[in-house]
Amino acid sequence: MSEQNCIGVFDSGIGGLTVVKELFARLPDERIVYFGDTARVPYGSKSVDTVRRYAKEDTELLLLHQPKLIVVACNTVSAVALDVVKSLAGDIPVIGMIEPACKEALRISSSGRIGIIGTEATISSKAYEIELHNEAERVGKKIETFAKACPLFVPLAEEGWEDKVVAELVVREYLEPLHEAKIDTLILGCTHYPVLIKVIGHVMGNDVKLINSGAVAARQVKTLEANSLKAKPEHLFLVSDIPRKFQSIGERFLGYPLPEIKQVVFEEAWVVNP
Amino acid sequence: MSEQNCIGVFDSGIGGLTVVKELFARLPDERIVYFGDTARVPYGSKSVDTVRRYAKEDTELLLLHQPKLIVVACNTVSAVALDVVKSLAGDIPVIGMIEPACKEALRISSSGRIGIIGTEATISSKAYEIELHNEAERVGKKIETFAKACPLFVPLAEEGWEDKVVAELVVREYLEPLHEAKIDTLILGCTHYPVLIKVIGHVMGNDVKLINSGAVAARQVKTLEANSLKAKPEHLFLVSDIPRKFQSIGERFLGYPLPEIKQVVFEEAWVVNP
Numbered sequence: 001m002s003e004q005n006c007i008g009v010f011d012s013g014i015g016g017l018t019v020v021k022e023l024f025a026r027l028p029d030e031r032i033v034y035f036g037d038t039a040r041v042p043y044g045s046k047s048v049d050t051v052r053r054y055a056k057e058d059t060e061l062l063l064l065h066q067p068k069l070i071v072v073a074c075n076t077v078s079a080v081a082l083d084v085v086k087s088l089a090g091d092i093p094v095i096g097m098i099e100p101a102c103k104e105a106l107r108i109s110s111s112g113r114i115g116i117i118g119t120e121a122t123i124s125s126k127a128y129e130i131e132l133h134n135e136a137e138r139v140g141k142k143i144e145t146f147a148k149a150c151p152l153f154v155p156l157a158e159e160g161w162e163d164k165v166v167a168e169l170v171v172r173e174y175l176e177p178l179h180e181a182k183i184d185t186l187i188l189g190c191t192h193y194p195v196l197i198k199v200i201g202h203v204m205g206n207d208v209k210l211i212n213s214g215a216v217a218a219r220q221v222k223t224l225e226a227n228s229l230k231a232k233p234e235h236l237f238l239v240s241d242i243p244r245k246f247q248s249i250g251e252r253f254l255g256y257p258l259p260e261i262k263q264v265v266f267e268e269a270w271v272v273n274p
Numbered sequence: 275m276s277e278q279n280c281i282g283v284f285d286s287g288i289g290g291l292t293v294v295k296e297l298f299a300r301l302p303d304e305r306i307v308y309f310g311d312t313a314r315v316p317y318g319s320k321s322v323d324t325v326r327r328y329a330k331e332d333t334e335l336l337l338l339h340q341p342k343l344i345v346v347a348c349n350t351v352s353a354v355a356l357d358v359v360k361s362l363a364g365d366i367p368v369i370g371m372i373e374p375a376c377k378e379a380l381r382i383s384s385s386g387r388i389g390i391i392g393t394e395a396t397i398s399s400k401a402y403e404i405e406l407h408n409e410a411e412r413v414g415k416k417i418e419t420f421a422k423a424c425p426l427f428v429p430l431a432e433e434g435w436e437d438k439v440v441a442e443l444v445v446r447e448y449l450e451p452l453h454e455a456k457i458d459t460l461i462l463g464c465t466h467y468p469v470l471i472k473v474i475g476h477v478m479g480n481d482v483k484l485i486n487s488g489a490v491a492a493r494q495v496k497t498l499e500a501n502s503l504k505a506k507p508e509h510l511f512l513v514s515d516i517p518r519k520f521q522s523i524g525e526r527f528l529g530y531p532l533p534e535i536k537q538v539v540f541e542e543a544w545v546v547n548p
Contacts, residue, residue: 039324040314045432050313050515053539120518155429158319166447169440241324244394265327 006031006236007221008067010058013041014239014246015154015191016073017253019097022218023071024256027225031233033065039240039265042154043076044119044190051121055081059088061264065236071221072096075189075213076119079127093224100220101187101213102131108209109185112136112143115178115208118189123149128189146181150174150190157195158249167196171203179204187211195253237261280305280510281495282341284332287315288513288520289428289465290347291527293371296492297345298530301499305507307339313514313539316428317350318393318464325395329355333362335538339510345495346370349463349487350393353401367498374494375461375487376405382483383459386410386417389452389482392463397423402463420455424448424464431469432523441470445477453478461485469527511535 007027009020013036020034037043037058043051055077062070070089072078077085078096086094105114116128129145136143152170161167178186186208188194194212201210237259239246250258281301283294287310294308311317311332317325329351336344344363346352351359352370360368379388390402403419410417426444435441452460460482462468468486475484511533513520524532 039320045519046313046515046517050517124518151433152426152429152435155426159425161426161447164447166440166443169443173435173438173440241320243320243324244398245319 006033006065006067007069007071007225008033008035008062008065009071009073010035010037010062010077011074011191012036012043012054012076013038014250014253016214017250018191018194018212019071019073019214019218021253021255022212022215023221024254026218026222029233030225031235033062033067033236033238035061035238035264037240038243038246042119043074044121044154045151046121048080048121048125051076052081052084055084056088059085061238063088067092069221069224070094071217073191073214073217075191076121079118079122079125095217095221095224097189097191097213097217098127098131100216101189101211102128102135104211104216105132105185105187106135106139106141106143108211109143111182111184112141113181113183113185114143114145115181115183115186116145116147116189117150117153117174117178117186117193118147119154120149120151122189123147128187146178146183148174148178150193153190153196154192157192158245160249160252162196162199167199168203171196171199175200175203183208185209185211187213189213235259238264240264280307280339280341281343281345281499282307282309282336282339283345283347284309284311284336284351285348285465286310286317286328286350287312288524288527290488291524292465292468292486293345293347293488293492295527295529296486296489297495300492300496303507304499305509307336307341307510307512309335309512309538311514312517312520316393317348318395318428319425320395322354322395322399325350326355326358329358330362333359335512337362341366343495343498344368345491347465347488347491349465350395353392353396353399369491369495369498371463371465371487371491372401372405374490375463375485376402376409378485378490379406379459379461380409380413380415380417382485383417385456385458386415387455387457387459388417388419389455389457389460390419390421390463391424391427391448391452391460391467392421393428394423394425396463397421402461420452420457422448422452424467427464427470428466431466432519434523434526436470436473441473442477445470445473449474449477457482459483459485461487463487509533512538514538
């Protein structure tokens with residue numbers, strides 16, 4: 001099977017496996033090459049410059065596998081470095097997490113009061129809000145947006161504490177302002193957050209529709225991919241570290257047994273910035 | 275002032291600033307060169323191989339500043355890679371976080387029931403337990419050890435939530451087994467944990483003595499450093515990223531206004547492992 005037929009997916013770590021899960025479900029015949037930068041995870045608390053540098057290197061790595069399409073399964077990279085990925089990818093289509101989720105939010109929100117949660121980097125960038133307002137103007141809809149960074153959601157999800165009382169308390173602490181703002185739609189703007197979807201739904205109540213940005217992006221990938229391969233795909237999973245609890249967290253996020261994982265490393269040397 | 279007079283300190287990120295705070299208090303005339311690997315933080319959830327590689331690179335960077343002494347202000351590196359640092363440092367003395375804290379625990383524990391908390395990597399390595407049992411044998415004391423990894427403590431400390439109800443709930447969740455084991459001494463085996471010392475003390479009760487591993491290590495540095503410089507020191511703070519909230523978190527951890535920070539970066543290229 002030619003390398004050229006794969007869908008390349010990358011993320012700062014293992015959160016992107018929740019997106020791969022959606023791709024598996026919608027495109028079972030496609031070959032996936034996944035890269036998780038587990039040696040440098042997380043990206044969401046780091047500076048824009050550093051995330052852009054990492055995004056460049058991650059894209060270069062994926063391009064070695066000649067993907068026909070690249071999915072940026074990391075909201076932080078989608079928010080602050082999608083242009084870096086697109087510019088390196090040239091003619092290869094690039095799907096980020098933000099545009100599909102914003103289109104979906106505008107489609108399903110009745111009141112136009114839309115919430116966004118994500119990492120520090122994603123929320124500070126205002127990438128979701130800008131996209132939502134541009135799209136709203138395009139379709140002639142009036143909206144108001146409410147954004148909140150939730151740094152503790154990622155460690156909560158990785159610790160597997162989603163059913164504990166403490167998870168509900170943390171979720172309430174962050175989401176109370178969005179609840180008070182009476183949003184009717186909430187974008188889960190981080191690939192870890194679908195793991196917490198039950199407790200987020202419980203805290204926000206039945207009237208608030210939750211958007212899993214990875215699932216919506218996977219639907220868009222399916223639309224682009226009309227000519228599926230219809231052969232047993234040999235997926236490839238690359239990581240820059242095989243960290244602690246990788247197996248158990250990975251399988252929980254992916255919803256399938258983890259395939260064989262290959263490690264890539266950097267050759268590095270310190271350089272003091274000019 | 276010659277570079278050779280500095281004390282070199284490194285950590286995976288900004289947690290080591292709690293150790294620098296102790297050095298400032300005990301050795302106000304010493305020049306500190308600090309490096310925080312904020313672009314790749316955290317280390318505590320990553321694999322031993324990756325942490326050893328990072329420790330090597332961090333030490334090489336510090337050695338460029340010709341320190342007379344190196345303080346490994348990161349419990350994870352102290353637990354899994356102190357030999358890497360020592361071997362690169364040659365004749366330069368290296369002080370890790372583990373040995374001083376273990377000596378102190380044996381000195382102050384009456385019952386010999388000693389608890390240790392730290393990152394996944396630190397706890398899995400059993401470095402504290404091995405050192406405690408070796409030292410106990412040396413001094414002829416009978417002890418029992420109880421260890422627990424507390425991955426959510428670092429994000430809790432960075433979020434500044436130490437006074438919130440949720441912090442107490444998280445601390446109870448992790449420390450209940452140590453409380454039930456009736457320990458009388460608890461080693462805070464991660465440089466972030468002193469930020470949570472009040473709530474940890476509240477949950478464990480007045481009878482349990484808490485050991486701040488960084489503070490104890492700083493005392494040992496002072497013992498080694500008889501010939502202080504007695505001049506206004508010009509500290510140097512290096513980081514591999516200047517991440518979000520760096521200023522506010524850094525000052526809270528350091529307890530002093532942050533000095534000027536210089537950024538260093540890697541030159542990197544992906545290499546697929548053989």
